[in-house]
Amino acid sequence: MKTVVIGGTGLVGTEIVKLLGQDHDVIAVGRTSGDLQVDIESKDSIKALFEKVGPVDAIVVAAGDGVMGRFDDESDHAYDLALKSKVMGQVNVVRVGHKYLKTGGSITLTSGSVAKNPMPNTAAIAAGVGAIDAFVATVALELEEEKRINAISLSLVKESAEKFGMDSSGCVPASDVSKHYQDCITGSFSGQVRPVKN
Template identity: 40%
Template sequence: MKILVIGGSGTIGKKIVEFFSKEHQVIVAGRSSKDYPVDIADTKSIKELYKKVKETGKVDAIICAAGEAKWAPFKDLSETDFHIGLRSKLMGQVNVVRYGHKCLKKKGSITLTTGILADDPVYQTTSAAMVNGGIHSFVQAVAIEMRKKIRVNVVSSGVVVDAHHKYESYFPGHPPIPMEKMIMGYRKSVSGRVNGEVIRIYS
C-alpha cells in the first residue's frame, strides 16, 4: 500500500511511519517536512498537500497524527484559547477528511487521532477533551456518508510510553500504553475493514 502520514515526525507519528514503512510505501508530511509541508490548521495548506501527493499517484490510506489544543485551567481559557483546538485538532482533522478523497483510491481509508481525554478527562484539559469528543462524533457520522467506499476511523489512545514522562503528572494512576499496542489501533484501521469506529486503546 501507499500511505500518507500527516504529522509523521511527532512522538506517535514517528512510530506509525516506522511500523508501516516495513511493508508499505509511506509519504511523511508535517509542518517540518521539506518535501510535503502541511499545517492542518490551514485549509489551503491541506489542499496544497493533497495536490502534491496526487501528482505521485493516489494513496491507499491517509493517517493523521497532527493537531493541537490548549491545556490550561478552565477559568483561564479565553475564547481564543478554545479556538486553537477547534481550528487545529478538530477542524484540521475534519478538513483532512473533507478533501482526502482527492488523493485517495476507491475503498481507501482515513485514520484520525485523538486520545483518552474524550472519555476520561483530567484537570486542565477542558478544551482538548471537547475537541476529542467532537472528533469521535464526527467520525461516526461521516462514515455513513463517505463516497467511493472510503472508510474513516479514529484511534484514541491513553498516554503512550514515549510521552509518559512529559504528561505523567497530569494523568495520575493512568497506565502508560506501550507503543506497540497503540500502533495496533492504526493497523486495525488501515488494514482491517472497520468503518466509523473509535478504536480505543486505554489499558
C-alpha cells in the first residue's frame, strides 16, 4: 500500500512512518524536511505534492500548528494559526487529496481531546479541532468508491509532556499513538474521531 504521511517527520509522524513502513510504501512529508515537502497552509502546495506522489492507498495528516493562549488575547495569532493550519490545512488536504485516493483508500486526520474535554488557554485549538471532528463526520457521508475518513483525537503525548517538564504519567508514548493511526488505515470504519487511550 502506498501511503503519504504529512507531518511524517514530527514526533508522532515519525512513529507512524516507522510502523507503517513495515508493510507499506510510505512517503514521509514535512514542511521543510522529509522525502517530500508541502505547506498545508497553501492549496497550491498541496496540489503540487499530490501531482508528484500520484495515486495513493492512504493519506495521513499528523500536522497542523496551534498555540495556547487566553480566549480574549489581543492578538489574533492563535486563531489565525488554528484556522489556517489545523483547520483549512487539513480540510484542503482532504479536498485535494481524495481525488488521488484509490478506491477503498483512507484518510486519517489529527484532532485533539480539547474539543471534548475543555482545558483553559486552548480556545483557538479547541475550536479548530472541533471543526475537524464535524468535518470528518460529514465528509464520511459524501466520499464515494468506498473511500473512508477518520481522525485521531490526540491528548498530550508522553514525549511532549516530558519535554515541557509536565507530569507524563497518564500520557501515551508516540510509538503507541501511531498504532491508532494504523487502525484507521487497516479498519473498515469511517466518520469516526477516535481518542488515544492508555
